[in-house]
Amino acid sequence: MSSSGREVKLYQDLEYNLAYFLPQVVFEANQEGRLVFANRNGFNVFGYNEVDFVEGMYLLDLIIPEDRERAQERIKLCLSGSPVNIGQYTILRKDGSTFPALVSSSPITDAEGKPAIVGVVVDITDYHQIQERLIISETQLQKQVSYLNTLIENMNEAFLTYDTQGRITFVNKKTCEYTGYHTSEMLGKSVLELIHPEKRGMVAEKVRQRIDSGPPDSYETIVMHKSGDIRIMLLNSSPILEDGVIQGGMVVAEDITERRKVEEALKQSEQRQADIINFLPDPTFAINLEGRVIAWNLAMEEMTGYRVEDMLGCGNYEYSLPFFETRQPMLADILINPDLEIKDRYNILKREKGVLVAEGESWIHHAGGGEKRSAYLWVIASLLYDSQGRIAGAIETIRDITERRKTEEQLRYLTLHDFLTGLYNRTFFEEEMRRLSCGRHRPVGLVICDVNGLKLVNDTRGHDSGDELLKAVAQVLRQSFRENDTVARIGGDEFAILMPSSPLSALENAVCRIKEAIARHNDQHSELPLSISIGYAATDESPPDMASLFKEADNQMYRQKLSNSRLARNALVNSLMNDVLEKLKNG
Secondary structure (H helix, E strand, C coil), rough: CCCCHHHHHHHHHHHHHHHHHHHEEEEEEEEEEEEEEEEEHHHHCCCHHHHHHCCCCCCCHHHHHHHHHHHHHHHHHCCCCCCCCEEEEEEEECCEEEEEEEEEEEECCCCCEEEEEEEEEECCCCCCCCCCCCCCCCCHHHHHHHHHHHHHHCCEEEEEEEECEEEEECCCCCHHHHCCCCHHHHHHCEHHHEHHHHHHHHHHHHHHHHHHHCCCCCEEEECCCCCEEEEEEEEEEEEEECCCCEEEEEEEEEECCHHHHHHHHHHHCCCHHHHHCCCCCCCEEECCCCCEEEEEEEHHHHHHHCCHHCCCCCCHHHHHHHHHHHHCHHHHHHHCCCCCCCCCCCCEEEEEEEEEEEEEEEEECCCCCCCEEEEEEEEEEEEEEECCCCEEEEEEEEEEHHHHHHHHHHHHHHHHEEECCCCHHHHHHHHHHHHHHHCCCEHHHHEEEECCCCCHHHHHCCCCCHHHHHHHHHHHHHCCCCCCCCCEECCCCEEEEEECCCHHHHHHHHHHHHHHHHHHHHHHHHCCCCCCEEEEEEEECCCCHHHHHHHHHHHHHHHHHHHHHHHHHHHHHHHHHHHHHEEEEEC
């Protein structure tokens, strides 16, 4: 098989494996919008089966009516050859439930040469907990070896390996391009022959460290081209291990010559730096090695009220006053002098590629007067260099992300709570089921509640009354359980409560509290009496079988519902009849 043939087959194998194992939904639709392919997770997410699929399903059937017109326009654009596009829609499952999702679609041509669509649906219900798990078997790993070799051979960075003697054992195309040597000219030679004489001592020590102890490292050096030209390279080196024994090392090298030239050009003038900083959209300031302000941009002036002419030349941490009221080091100071201590005022503080990045709550004190306001700030600081590459100071950018933070928290709340009742939703409930299955909170109790007569109320009094009934159930359940119990609405008229570290007697007491709360509610709201069927179960198994526990409680609830449904219906009917008679009497 030719090289190109192997690549095609490899691509097809990878495409099948990815489509089969991806946690997202993958689909293909023809030019009529009918689904012709969906991966296994597609059936799981949407609740359909293969019989539904064969009988004919269309993309628009999976989207709520309000979004269909917009989706139809996207489909037309895609079928006409428009590039990849991403849209957010509310997806409709077979059971009528919905969830928000990002849908990415691309135009393709099917086996008959007709326009078609391939796409991916990503559930974004849980904004901060999307995780991908790809389990690759030994056979799949073997199939990807040739693919990985192709990636290495065609990567944009130079890649080479060497043995314990520092002799080159493998180079890719980019290595040949950067050095001007053919592969055959480099194999077997020392890696030091590619390095500029001034840097060979340093590189020799780095190679020895890889071979002796194996710590990974990243550093810059100068590489000699066959023609005599020199290139500045950023090397990332790691050991090659086999059964825990170092067999040599590998290097990924990036040509940063042009980057260094650009950096040198940007460092020609401190004033030029200040001019550039001044037009940045985020509040930014810079200090020199003495800790004096050399730049204070317009955005910073707007945020703090401190004018640039008043701040330039100021030292003694005066630039920290708008944010902390007292003079204290900021991130820029820590970069210049790492020995300085920074107070515990950031929720997040980390170093990334020579810069400091932080997030935390603060107060912004505006120089123009008025009350200080709280804010959640994202801060990044990096060093400044002069034209000779020496550290000349540091620059710090501060961004107010308060509203974004609030939005993220609101999104997280919405993904975990039922919109109508404010209780936890099914997603959170199922996560708690999985968490409690580890057995650290035994015994575990579960209570299942089903609202009797909800459909009758919806049909006769309208869904607003039905919603009020559900809210009343939520209030009753909140009053009846502990703070650490998980009270959730898991269906239209179904509620569930997880009680960690609770024996059967605790569940029985909780059920009594529910009944007492229902009685109190009905005494005060006789016009719309509340009736709930209850089932419960507890287990002390290790680990607990949560599925069996749920089934036991659910079965008990349904048995009670069957025996109580007529009484509950009669009570509702009587209440409804009383309303009718009262209206006739007053009419």
